[in-house]
Amino acid sequence: MGRPSASERKPYNMDAIVDVAVQVFLRRGYDGASLDQVAEAAGITKASIYYHASGKEALLARGVGRALDALFAVLDEPAAQSGPAIDRLRHVMRRTVEITATRLPEVALLLRVRGNTPTERSLVARRREFDHLVATIVAQAQAAGEVRADLDAGLVTRLLFGMLNSITEWYRPGGGLSAKDIVAAATRIAFDGLK
Template sequence: MPDPDQTPARRGRPGYDRDQILEIAVQMFIEQGYEATSVASLAARLGLSKSALYHHFVSKEALLEVALDEALGGLEGVLKDAGDGSARDRLEQVLRGAVLVLVDRLAYVTLLLRVRGNSDVERAALDRRRAFDREVTELVQAAQAEGTVRADVDPSVATRLLFGMVNSIVEWYRPSGGEGGAELARDVLAVALDGLAPAGR
C-alpha cells in the first residue's frame, strides 16, 4: 500500500462541489455586481475551465436563480412554520425566523436585497419578495384587529419599517461578533414589537 504522502495529486477539476461553487459565485456577485461578474472571471477565481463550471451550472443565470432561491426559500419557510397561535405570536415567529435565516444565509440574503429586476430571474425573485411582504402585512392587520398591535400605523408601512430594520442587518452584522442569531433576533423583537405595542401594554 503506497504511502499517502507519496500519492500523486489527482488530475482534473479541483475539488469543488456544487455548493462551494455557489458560495464563491455569490461572494463575487456581491463584491463585483452580478452584471459585472463574467463566467470567465468566476471560472478563473475557482481555477476551473468554463466547461467544468458548466458541468455544475448551465449558466450564470442558473447560479443566480439557485442563490436567490436559497434566501427566498428560507423566508417563505418561516411563514409556513409560523404556527396557529395569535396573529401577534405568528408575527413574532416570522420576525425571529427572518433574522435567523438572514444570519444563517447572510450572503444569499445580501444578494437578494441587491436585486433590481434587470432579468427574468431577478423579476421572479422580486415577485416572491412582494408576496412575502403581503403575507406579513396581512399578519400585521390581523394583529391590529385582535388588539395586540397598535392600529394607528398603516400595516404596509409597519411591514416596511419592520423589514427595513431586519434587512439593515446585512450591512453591519458579522458572524464573528458578540451576538449570535438567537440573541440578535431577541433584540430585534424587543425594539420592533415594543414600538408597535398598543398604548397601555
C-alpha cells in the same frame, strides 16, 4: 440544509460553485460580474460551470433561491401557522434574523436583486410575495387589536423588515453579537418601543 462543509465538498459540485458565485456577485455586483470571474474565483474552467449550470442567471437563481426557500419555509412552520397573529409575527421576525445570520451572503444578495432580467424579476416577485404574506400577518394582528392599528400594515412591514434586513450590512458571525442578541433587541424595539 444538508450542504456539505467546505472540507467535505467536492471541488466541482453545484453547491460549491453557487457558494463562490454568490461571493463574486456580492463583490462585483451581479451586472458587473462575469462567469469567467466566477470560474477564476472557484479555480475551475468555465466549461466545468456549464456542466452544472446553464449560466450566470441560473447561479443567481440558485444562490438567491436558498434565501427565499428558507424564508418561505418559515411561513410553513407551526408557530407561523397558528396562534395569535402577534405571536406568529414575532416568530417570523425571529426566524428571519436567524436565517439572515446563517445565510448572510445569500440574503444580502437577495436584497440587492433589482430585476433587470426575467430571472431577477421572478426573484423580486418571490421576495414581494414573502413581504405581502408578512404584511397579512401584521394586518391580522391589527384587526385582532394585538398591535396598534393606526399605521398602515404594509408600511409597518417595510420598516420592521428594513430593520431586520440591515443586519446584512453590519452583522459579522463570530463577532461580539449573537443572532439571539439581535432578535432580543429588534423584537423589543418593534413591540415595546424604546420608551
